[in-house]
Amino acid sequence: MPTQLQGSLTIAGSGIASIGQLTLQTIAAIENADIVCYVLNDPAAEAYIRKKNPNVYDMYQLYDDGKNRAETYFQMVEVMLNKVRSGQNVVGLFYGHPGVFVSPSHRAIKVAREEGYQARMLPGISAEDCLYADLGVDPGIRGLVTYEATDLLQSNRPLNPGSDLILWQVGVIGNSGFDFVQMENPQFDKLVARLEEAYGADGELTHYIAPVLPIDEPVIEKLKISDLKKEEIKKKVNPGSTFYIPSNDPTRRGALDFEGAEKLRKVAISALANHQPGKNYNPLKENTALAEALEQLALDPGSLQEFKADRQSWVDKSGLGLNDAEKNALVTGQGVKDMLLLKGPGAGPVPQALTSNLENHCSIIVEIEYLVEGCELSSRPHSSTPSEEDGVREEQEYDGADIVCISHRAQIDAEADSIAAASSTTQLVLVSTPKDASLRQPEGCRPSDE
Numbered sequence: 001m002p003t004q005l006q007g008s009l010t011i012a013g014s015g016i017a018s019i020g021q022l023t024l025q026t027i028a029a030i031e032n033a034d035i036v037c038y039v040l041n042d043p044a045a046e047a048y049i050r051k052k053n054p055n056v057y058d059m060y061q062l063y064d065d066g067k068n069r070a071e072t073y074f075q076m077v078e079v080m081l082n083k084v085r086s087g088q089n090v091v092g093l094f095y096g097h098p099g100v101f102v103s104p105s106h107r108a109i110k111v112a113r114e115e116g117y118q119a120r121m122l123p124g125i126s127a128e129d130c131l132y133a134d135l136g137v138d139p140g141i142r143g144l145v146t147y148e149a150t151d152l153l154q155s156n157r158p159l160n161p162g163s164d165l166i167l168w169q170v171g172v173i174g175n176s177g178f179d180f181v182q183m184e185n186p187q188f189d190k191l192v193a194r195l196e197e198a199y200g201a202d203g204e205l206t207h208y209i210a211p212v213l214p215i216d217e218p219v220i221e222k223l224k225i226s227d228l229k230k231e232e233i234k235k236k237v238n239p240g241s242t243f244y245i246p247s248n249d250p251t252r253r254g255a256l257d258f259e260g261a262e263k264l265r266k267v268a269i270s271a272l273a274n275h276q277p278g279k280n281y282n283p284l285k286e287n288t289a290l291a292e293a294l295e296q297l298a299l300d301p302g303s304l305q306e307f308k309a310d311r312q313s314w315v316d317k318s319g320l321g322l323n324d325a326e327k328n329a330l331v332t333g334q335g336v337k338d339m340l341l342l343k344g345p346g347a348g349p350v351p352q353a354l355t356s357n358l359e360n361h362c363s364i365i366v367e368i369e370y371l372v373e374g375c376e377l378s379s380r381p382h383s384s385t386p387s388e389e390d391g392v393r394e395e396q397e398y399d400g401a402d403i404v405c406i407s408h409r410a411q412i413d414a415e416a417d418s419i420a421a422a423s424s425t426t427q428l429v430l431v432s433t434p435k436d437a438s439l440r441q442p443e444g445c446r447p448s449d450e
Contacts, residue, residue, distance in 0.1 A: 007084040009112045010091045010301075011105045013098040013124020016210045018044045021125040026093075027052060028299045029122060034088035037080050041095040041240075042212045049093065057083075063178045070176065076104040077111065084117050097126035101148065101168060127242055128166060130210035134218045135244060139164065141254050142247040149173045149243075153190055159198040167191075167243040183239050192228045199245060201226035206244040207237065282341040290326040290339055293318060 010029045015021020022045075030036055030052045037057045040046045050056055059079060062072045080092045092098070098105045099121055112119035128146070131137060137144075143163040149170045151157065159165065174187035195203065202224050209219035219236075227233050256265075277283075285291075293315070297304045307314040307330075315327040322330070329336045 005116045007087045008089045008118040009080060009084050009108060010089070010120055010122060011098045011109055012091055012093050012122040013126075014038075014040055014045055014049075014093055014095050015125035016041075016096055016127050016130050016212060017125075018042045018213050019048045020214065022048075023122070023124065024299055026122055026124065029091050029301055030093065032089070032301045033091040035083055036091045036093055037076075037083065038093035039076070039095065040093070044213060045095070053091075063180070065178065065180055067178050068176055069178050070103075072178065073104040073107070077108045080104075080108050081111060081115075084112055085115075094124075097124040097129075098122070100126045100128070127168075127210045127240075130218070131166065131208055131242060131244060134210070134220060135206060135208065137164065137244065138254060142249055142252040149191055150175075150187070153187060153194060159194075161199055161203075162247055162249040164247050165243075165245040167245075169239065170243050171237045171239040171241045185234075185237065188234060188237065189229075192225065195225045195228075195245070199225055199248070203248075204246055206246075207233075208242045208244055209238070209240050210242075285340055285342055288326070288340060289321045289323070290329065290336070293320050293322060293326070293330060294336070296320075 010033070012026040012029055014026070015023075030049060033053055033055075035055045035057060036049060036053050037059050038046070038049060039059045040049070046058070057079065059076045062075045062079070063069075064072075076092075080090055083090045092105060092108060094102045094105055096102070105121065109119040109121060132139070144166065145160060145163050146166040146168065147157050148168045150173050152159075152167065153173065170188070170191065171185055172183050173185055173191055175184050177184075195205070199205075205223050205225050205228070207219065207221040207223060211218045219241075221236070223233065296318075297307055303314070311331045312327075315322055315330050326339060329339050
């Protein structure tokens, strides 16, 4: 492996929306760079970058009308690396995510590392991230496939209507050149034909363009695939356009879209009034020197470089008031997260005992139900501390609540008046231990059929 040389390369992304999608990590890298070489998609972001670091090189000038984009990309790589080779700490800044459809960023990192220079990539917000937010898409529900539109056609990539599909660069299909004014889209009709073959002419499609300036709104145009043949629609598609085609599989649902969800929702909402943190919840310790140290390391590239070079020296000289345990955690990398949290018995809020309005019962447990058709109910002697693993539950009617079969359970503490209110709209199992023996049901007692 080559010896580490002076000079470094940090590749970063500015996001899609102007200025607001720059991460704190990227801003810190820009402020601490010797020079920032950038390709941005709006002048407002460019002006902001120049305020953060006036030593810049605008790589957008390397494009030209009719010039092959690949030639420009090779030149971008060389511009950045020449400055790294001169011993400078360089930030290469690209709009969007710097690793998504940005070939010069990947090549620059590869070459820099091969030549013995330190090189890294910082993540940014891509058009895909903006699409998820603006269209309300969750790729985890039905799965999602993404293709670059030209590659889809040239490589004959498979299309699966059962998963969501995102198509990139639908405004420059088959065009490897560049034009400052109007980019040609010579193979758009071929894409439409391919989509019609896979999804049908009436297949749903959304034409999406992420907003750039703060005053912009996203373009969200819902179409049928056959609409893409219309000239007025074709004219709206540009290099910033993305197509989203939803899955046609109706069986895939979200995590909160299931049979019985409405019943669970009502119980969950009623439980909020008396919610107590779980016994294993650990809140944050306030105002610790360790948290301040991690903040400095996250936002100050110089401090992070010094820390990585000699951890012990950095913590000893930090001047942050770190105690010995915090210093040891930073040096070893062990237990850092745990030291930021309150741990152990009694660390968090202690649930209050249920005493008010319960003259004849020492506790009430409300168990969330799913109504399972044909499920048998069993009974057993009452216990004030039912086990979490118990598949058999006590049965007793209280305030007219119905007892139903449980397939998912959660326990909430509640006052008697809250129980009465919930039981009027929600099916619950109420488990209780009457103090008065005369109130106890005999073993084997079953609820009524009502």
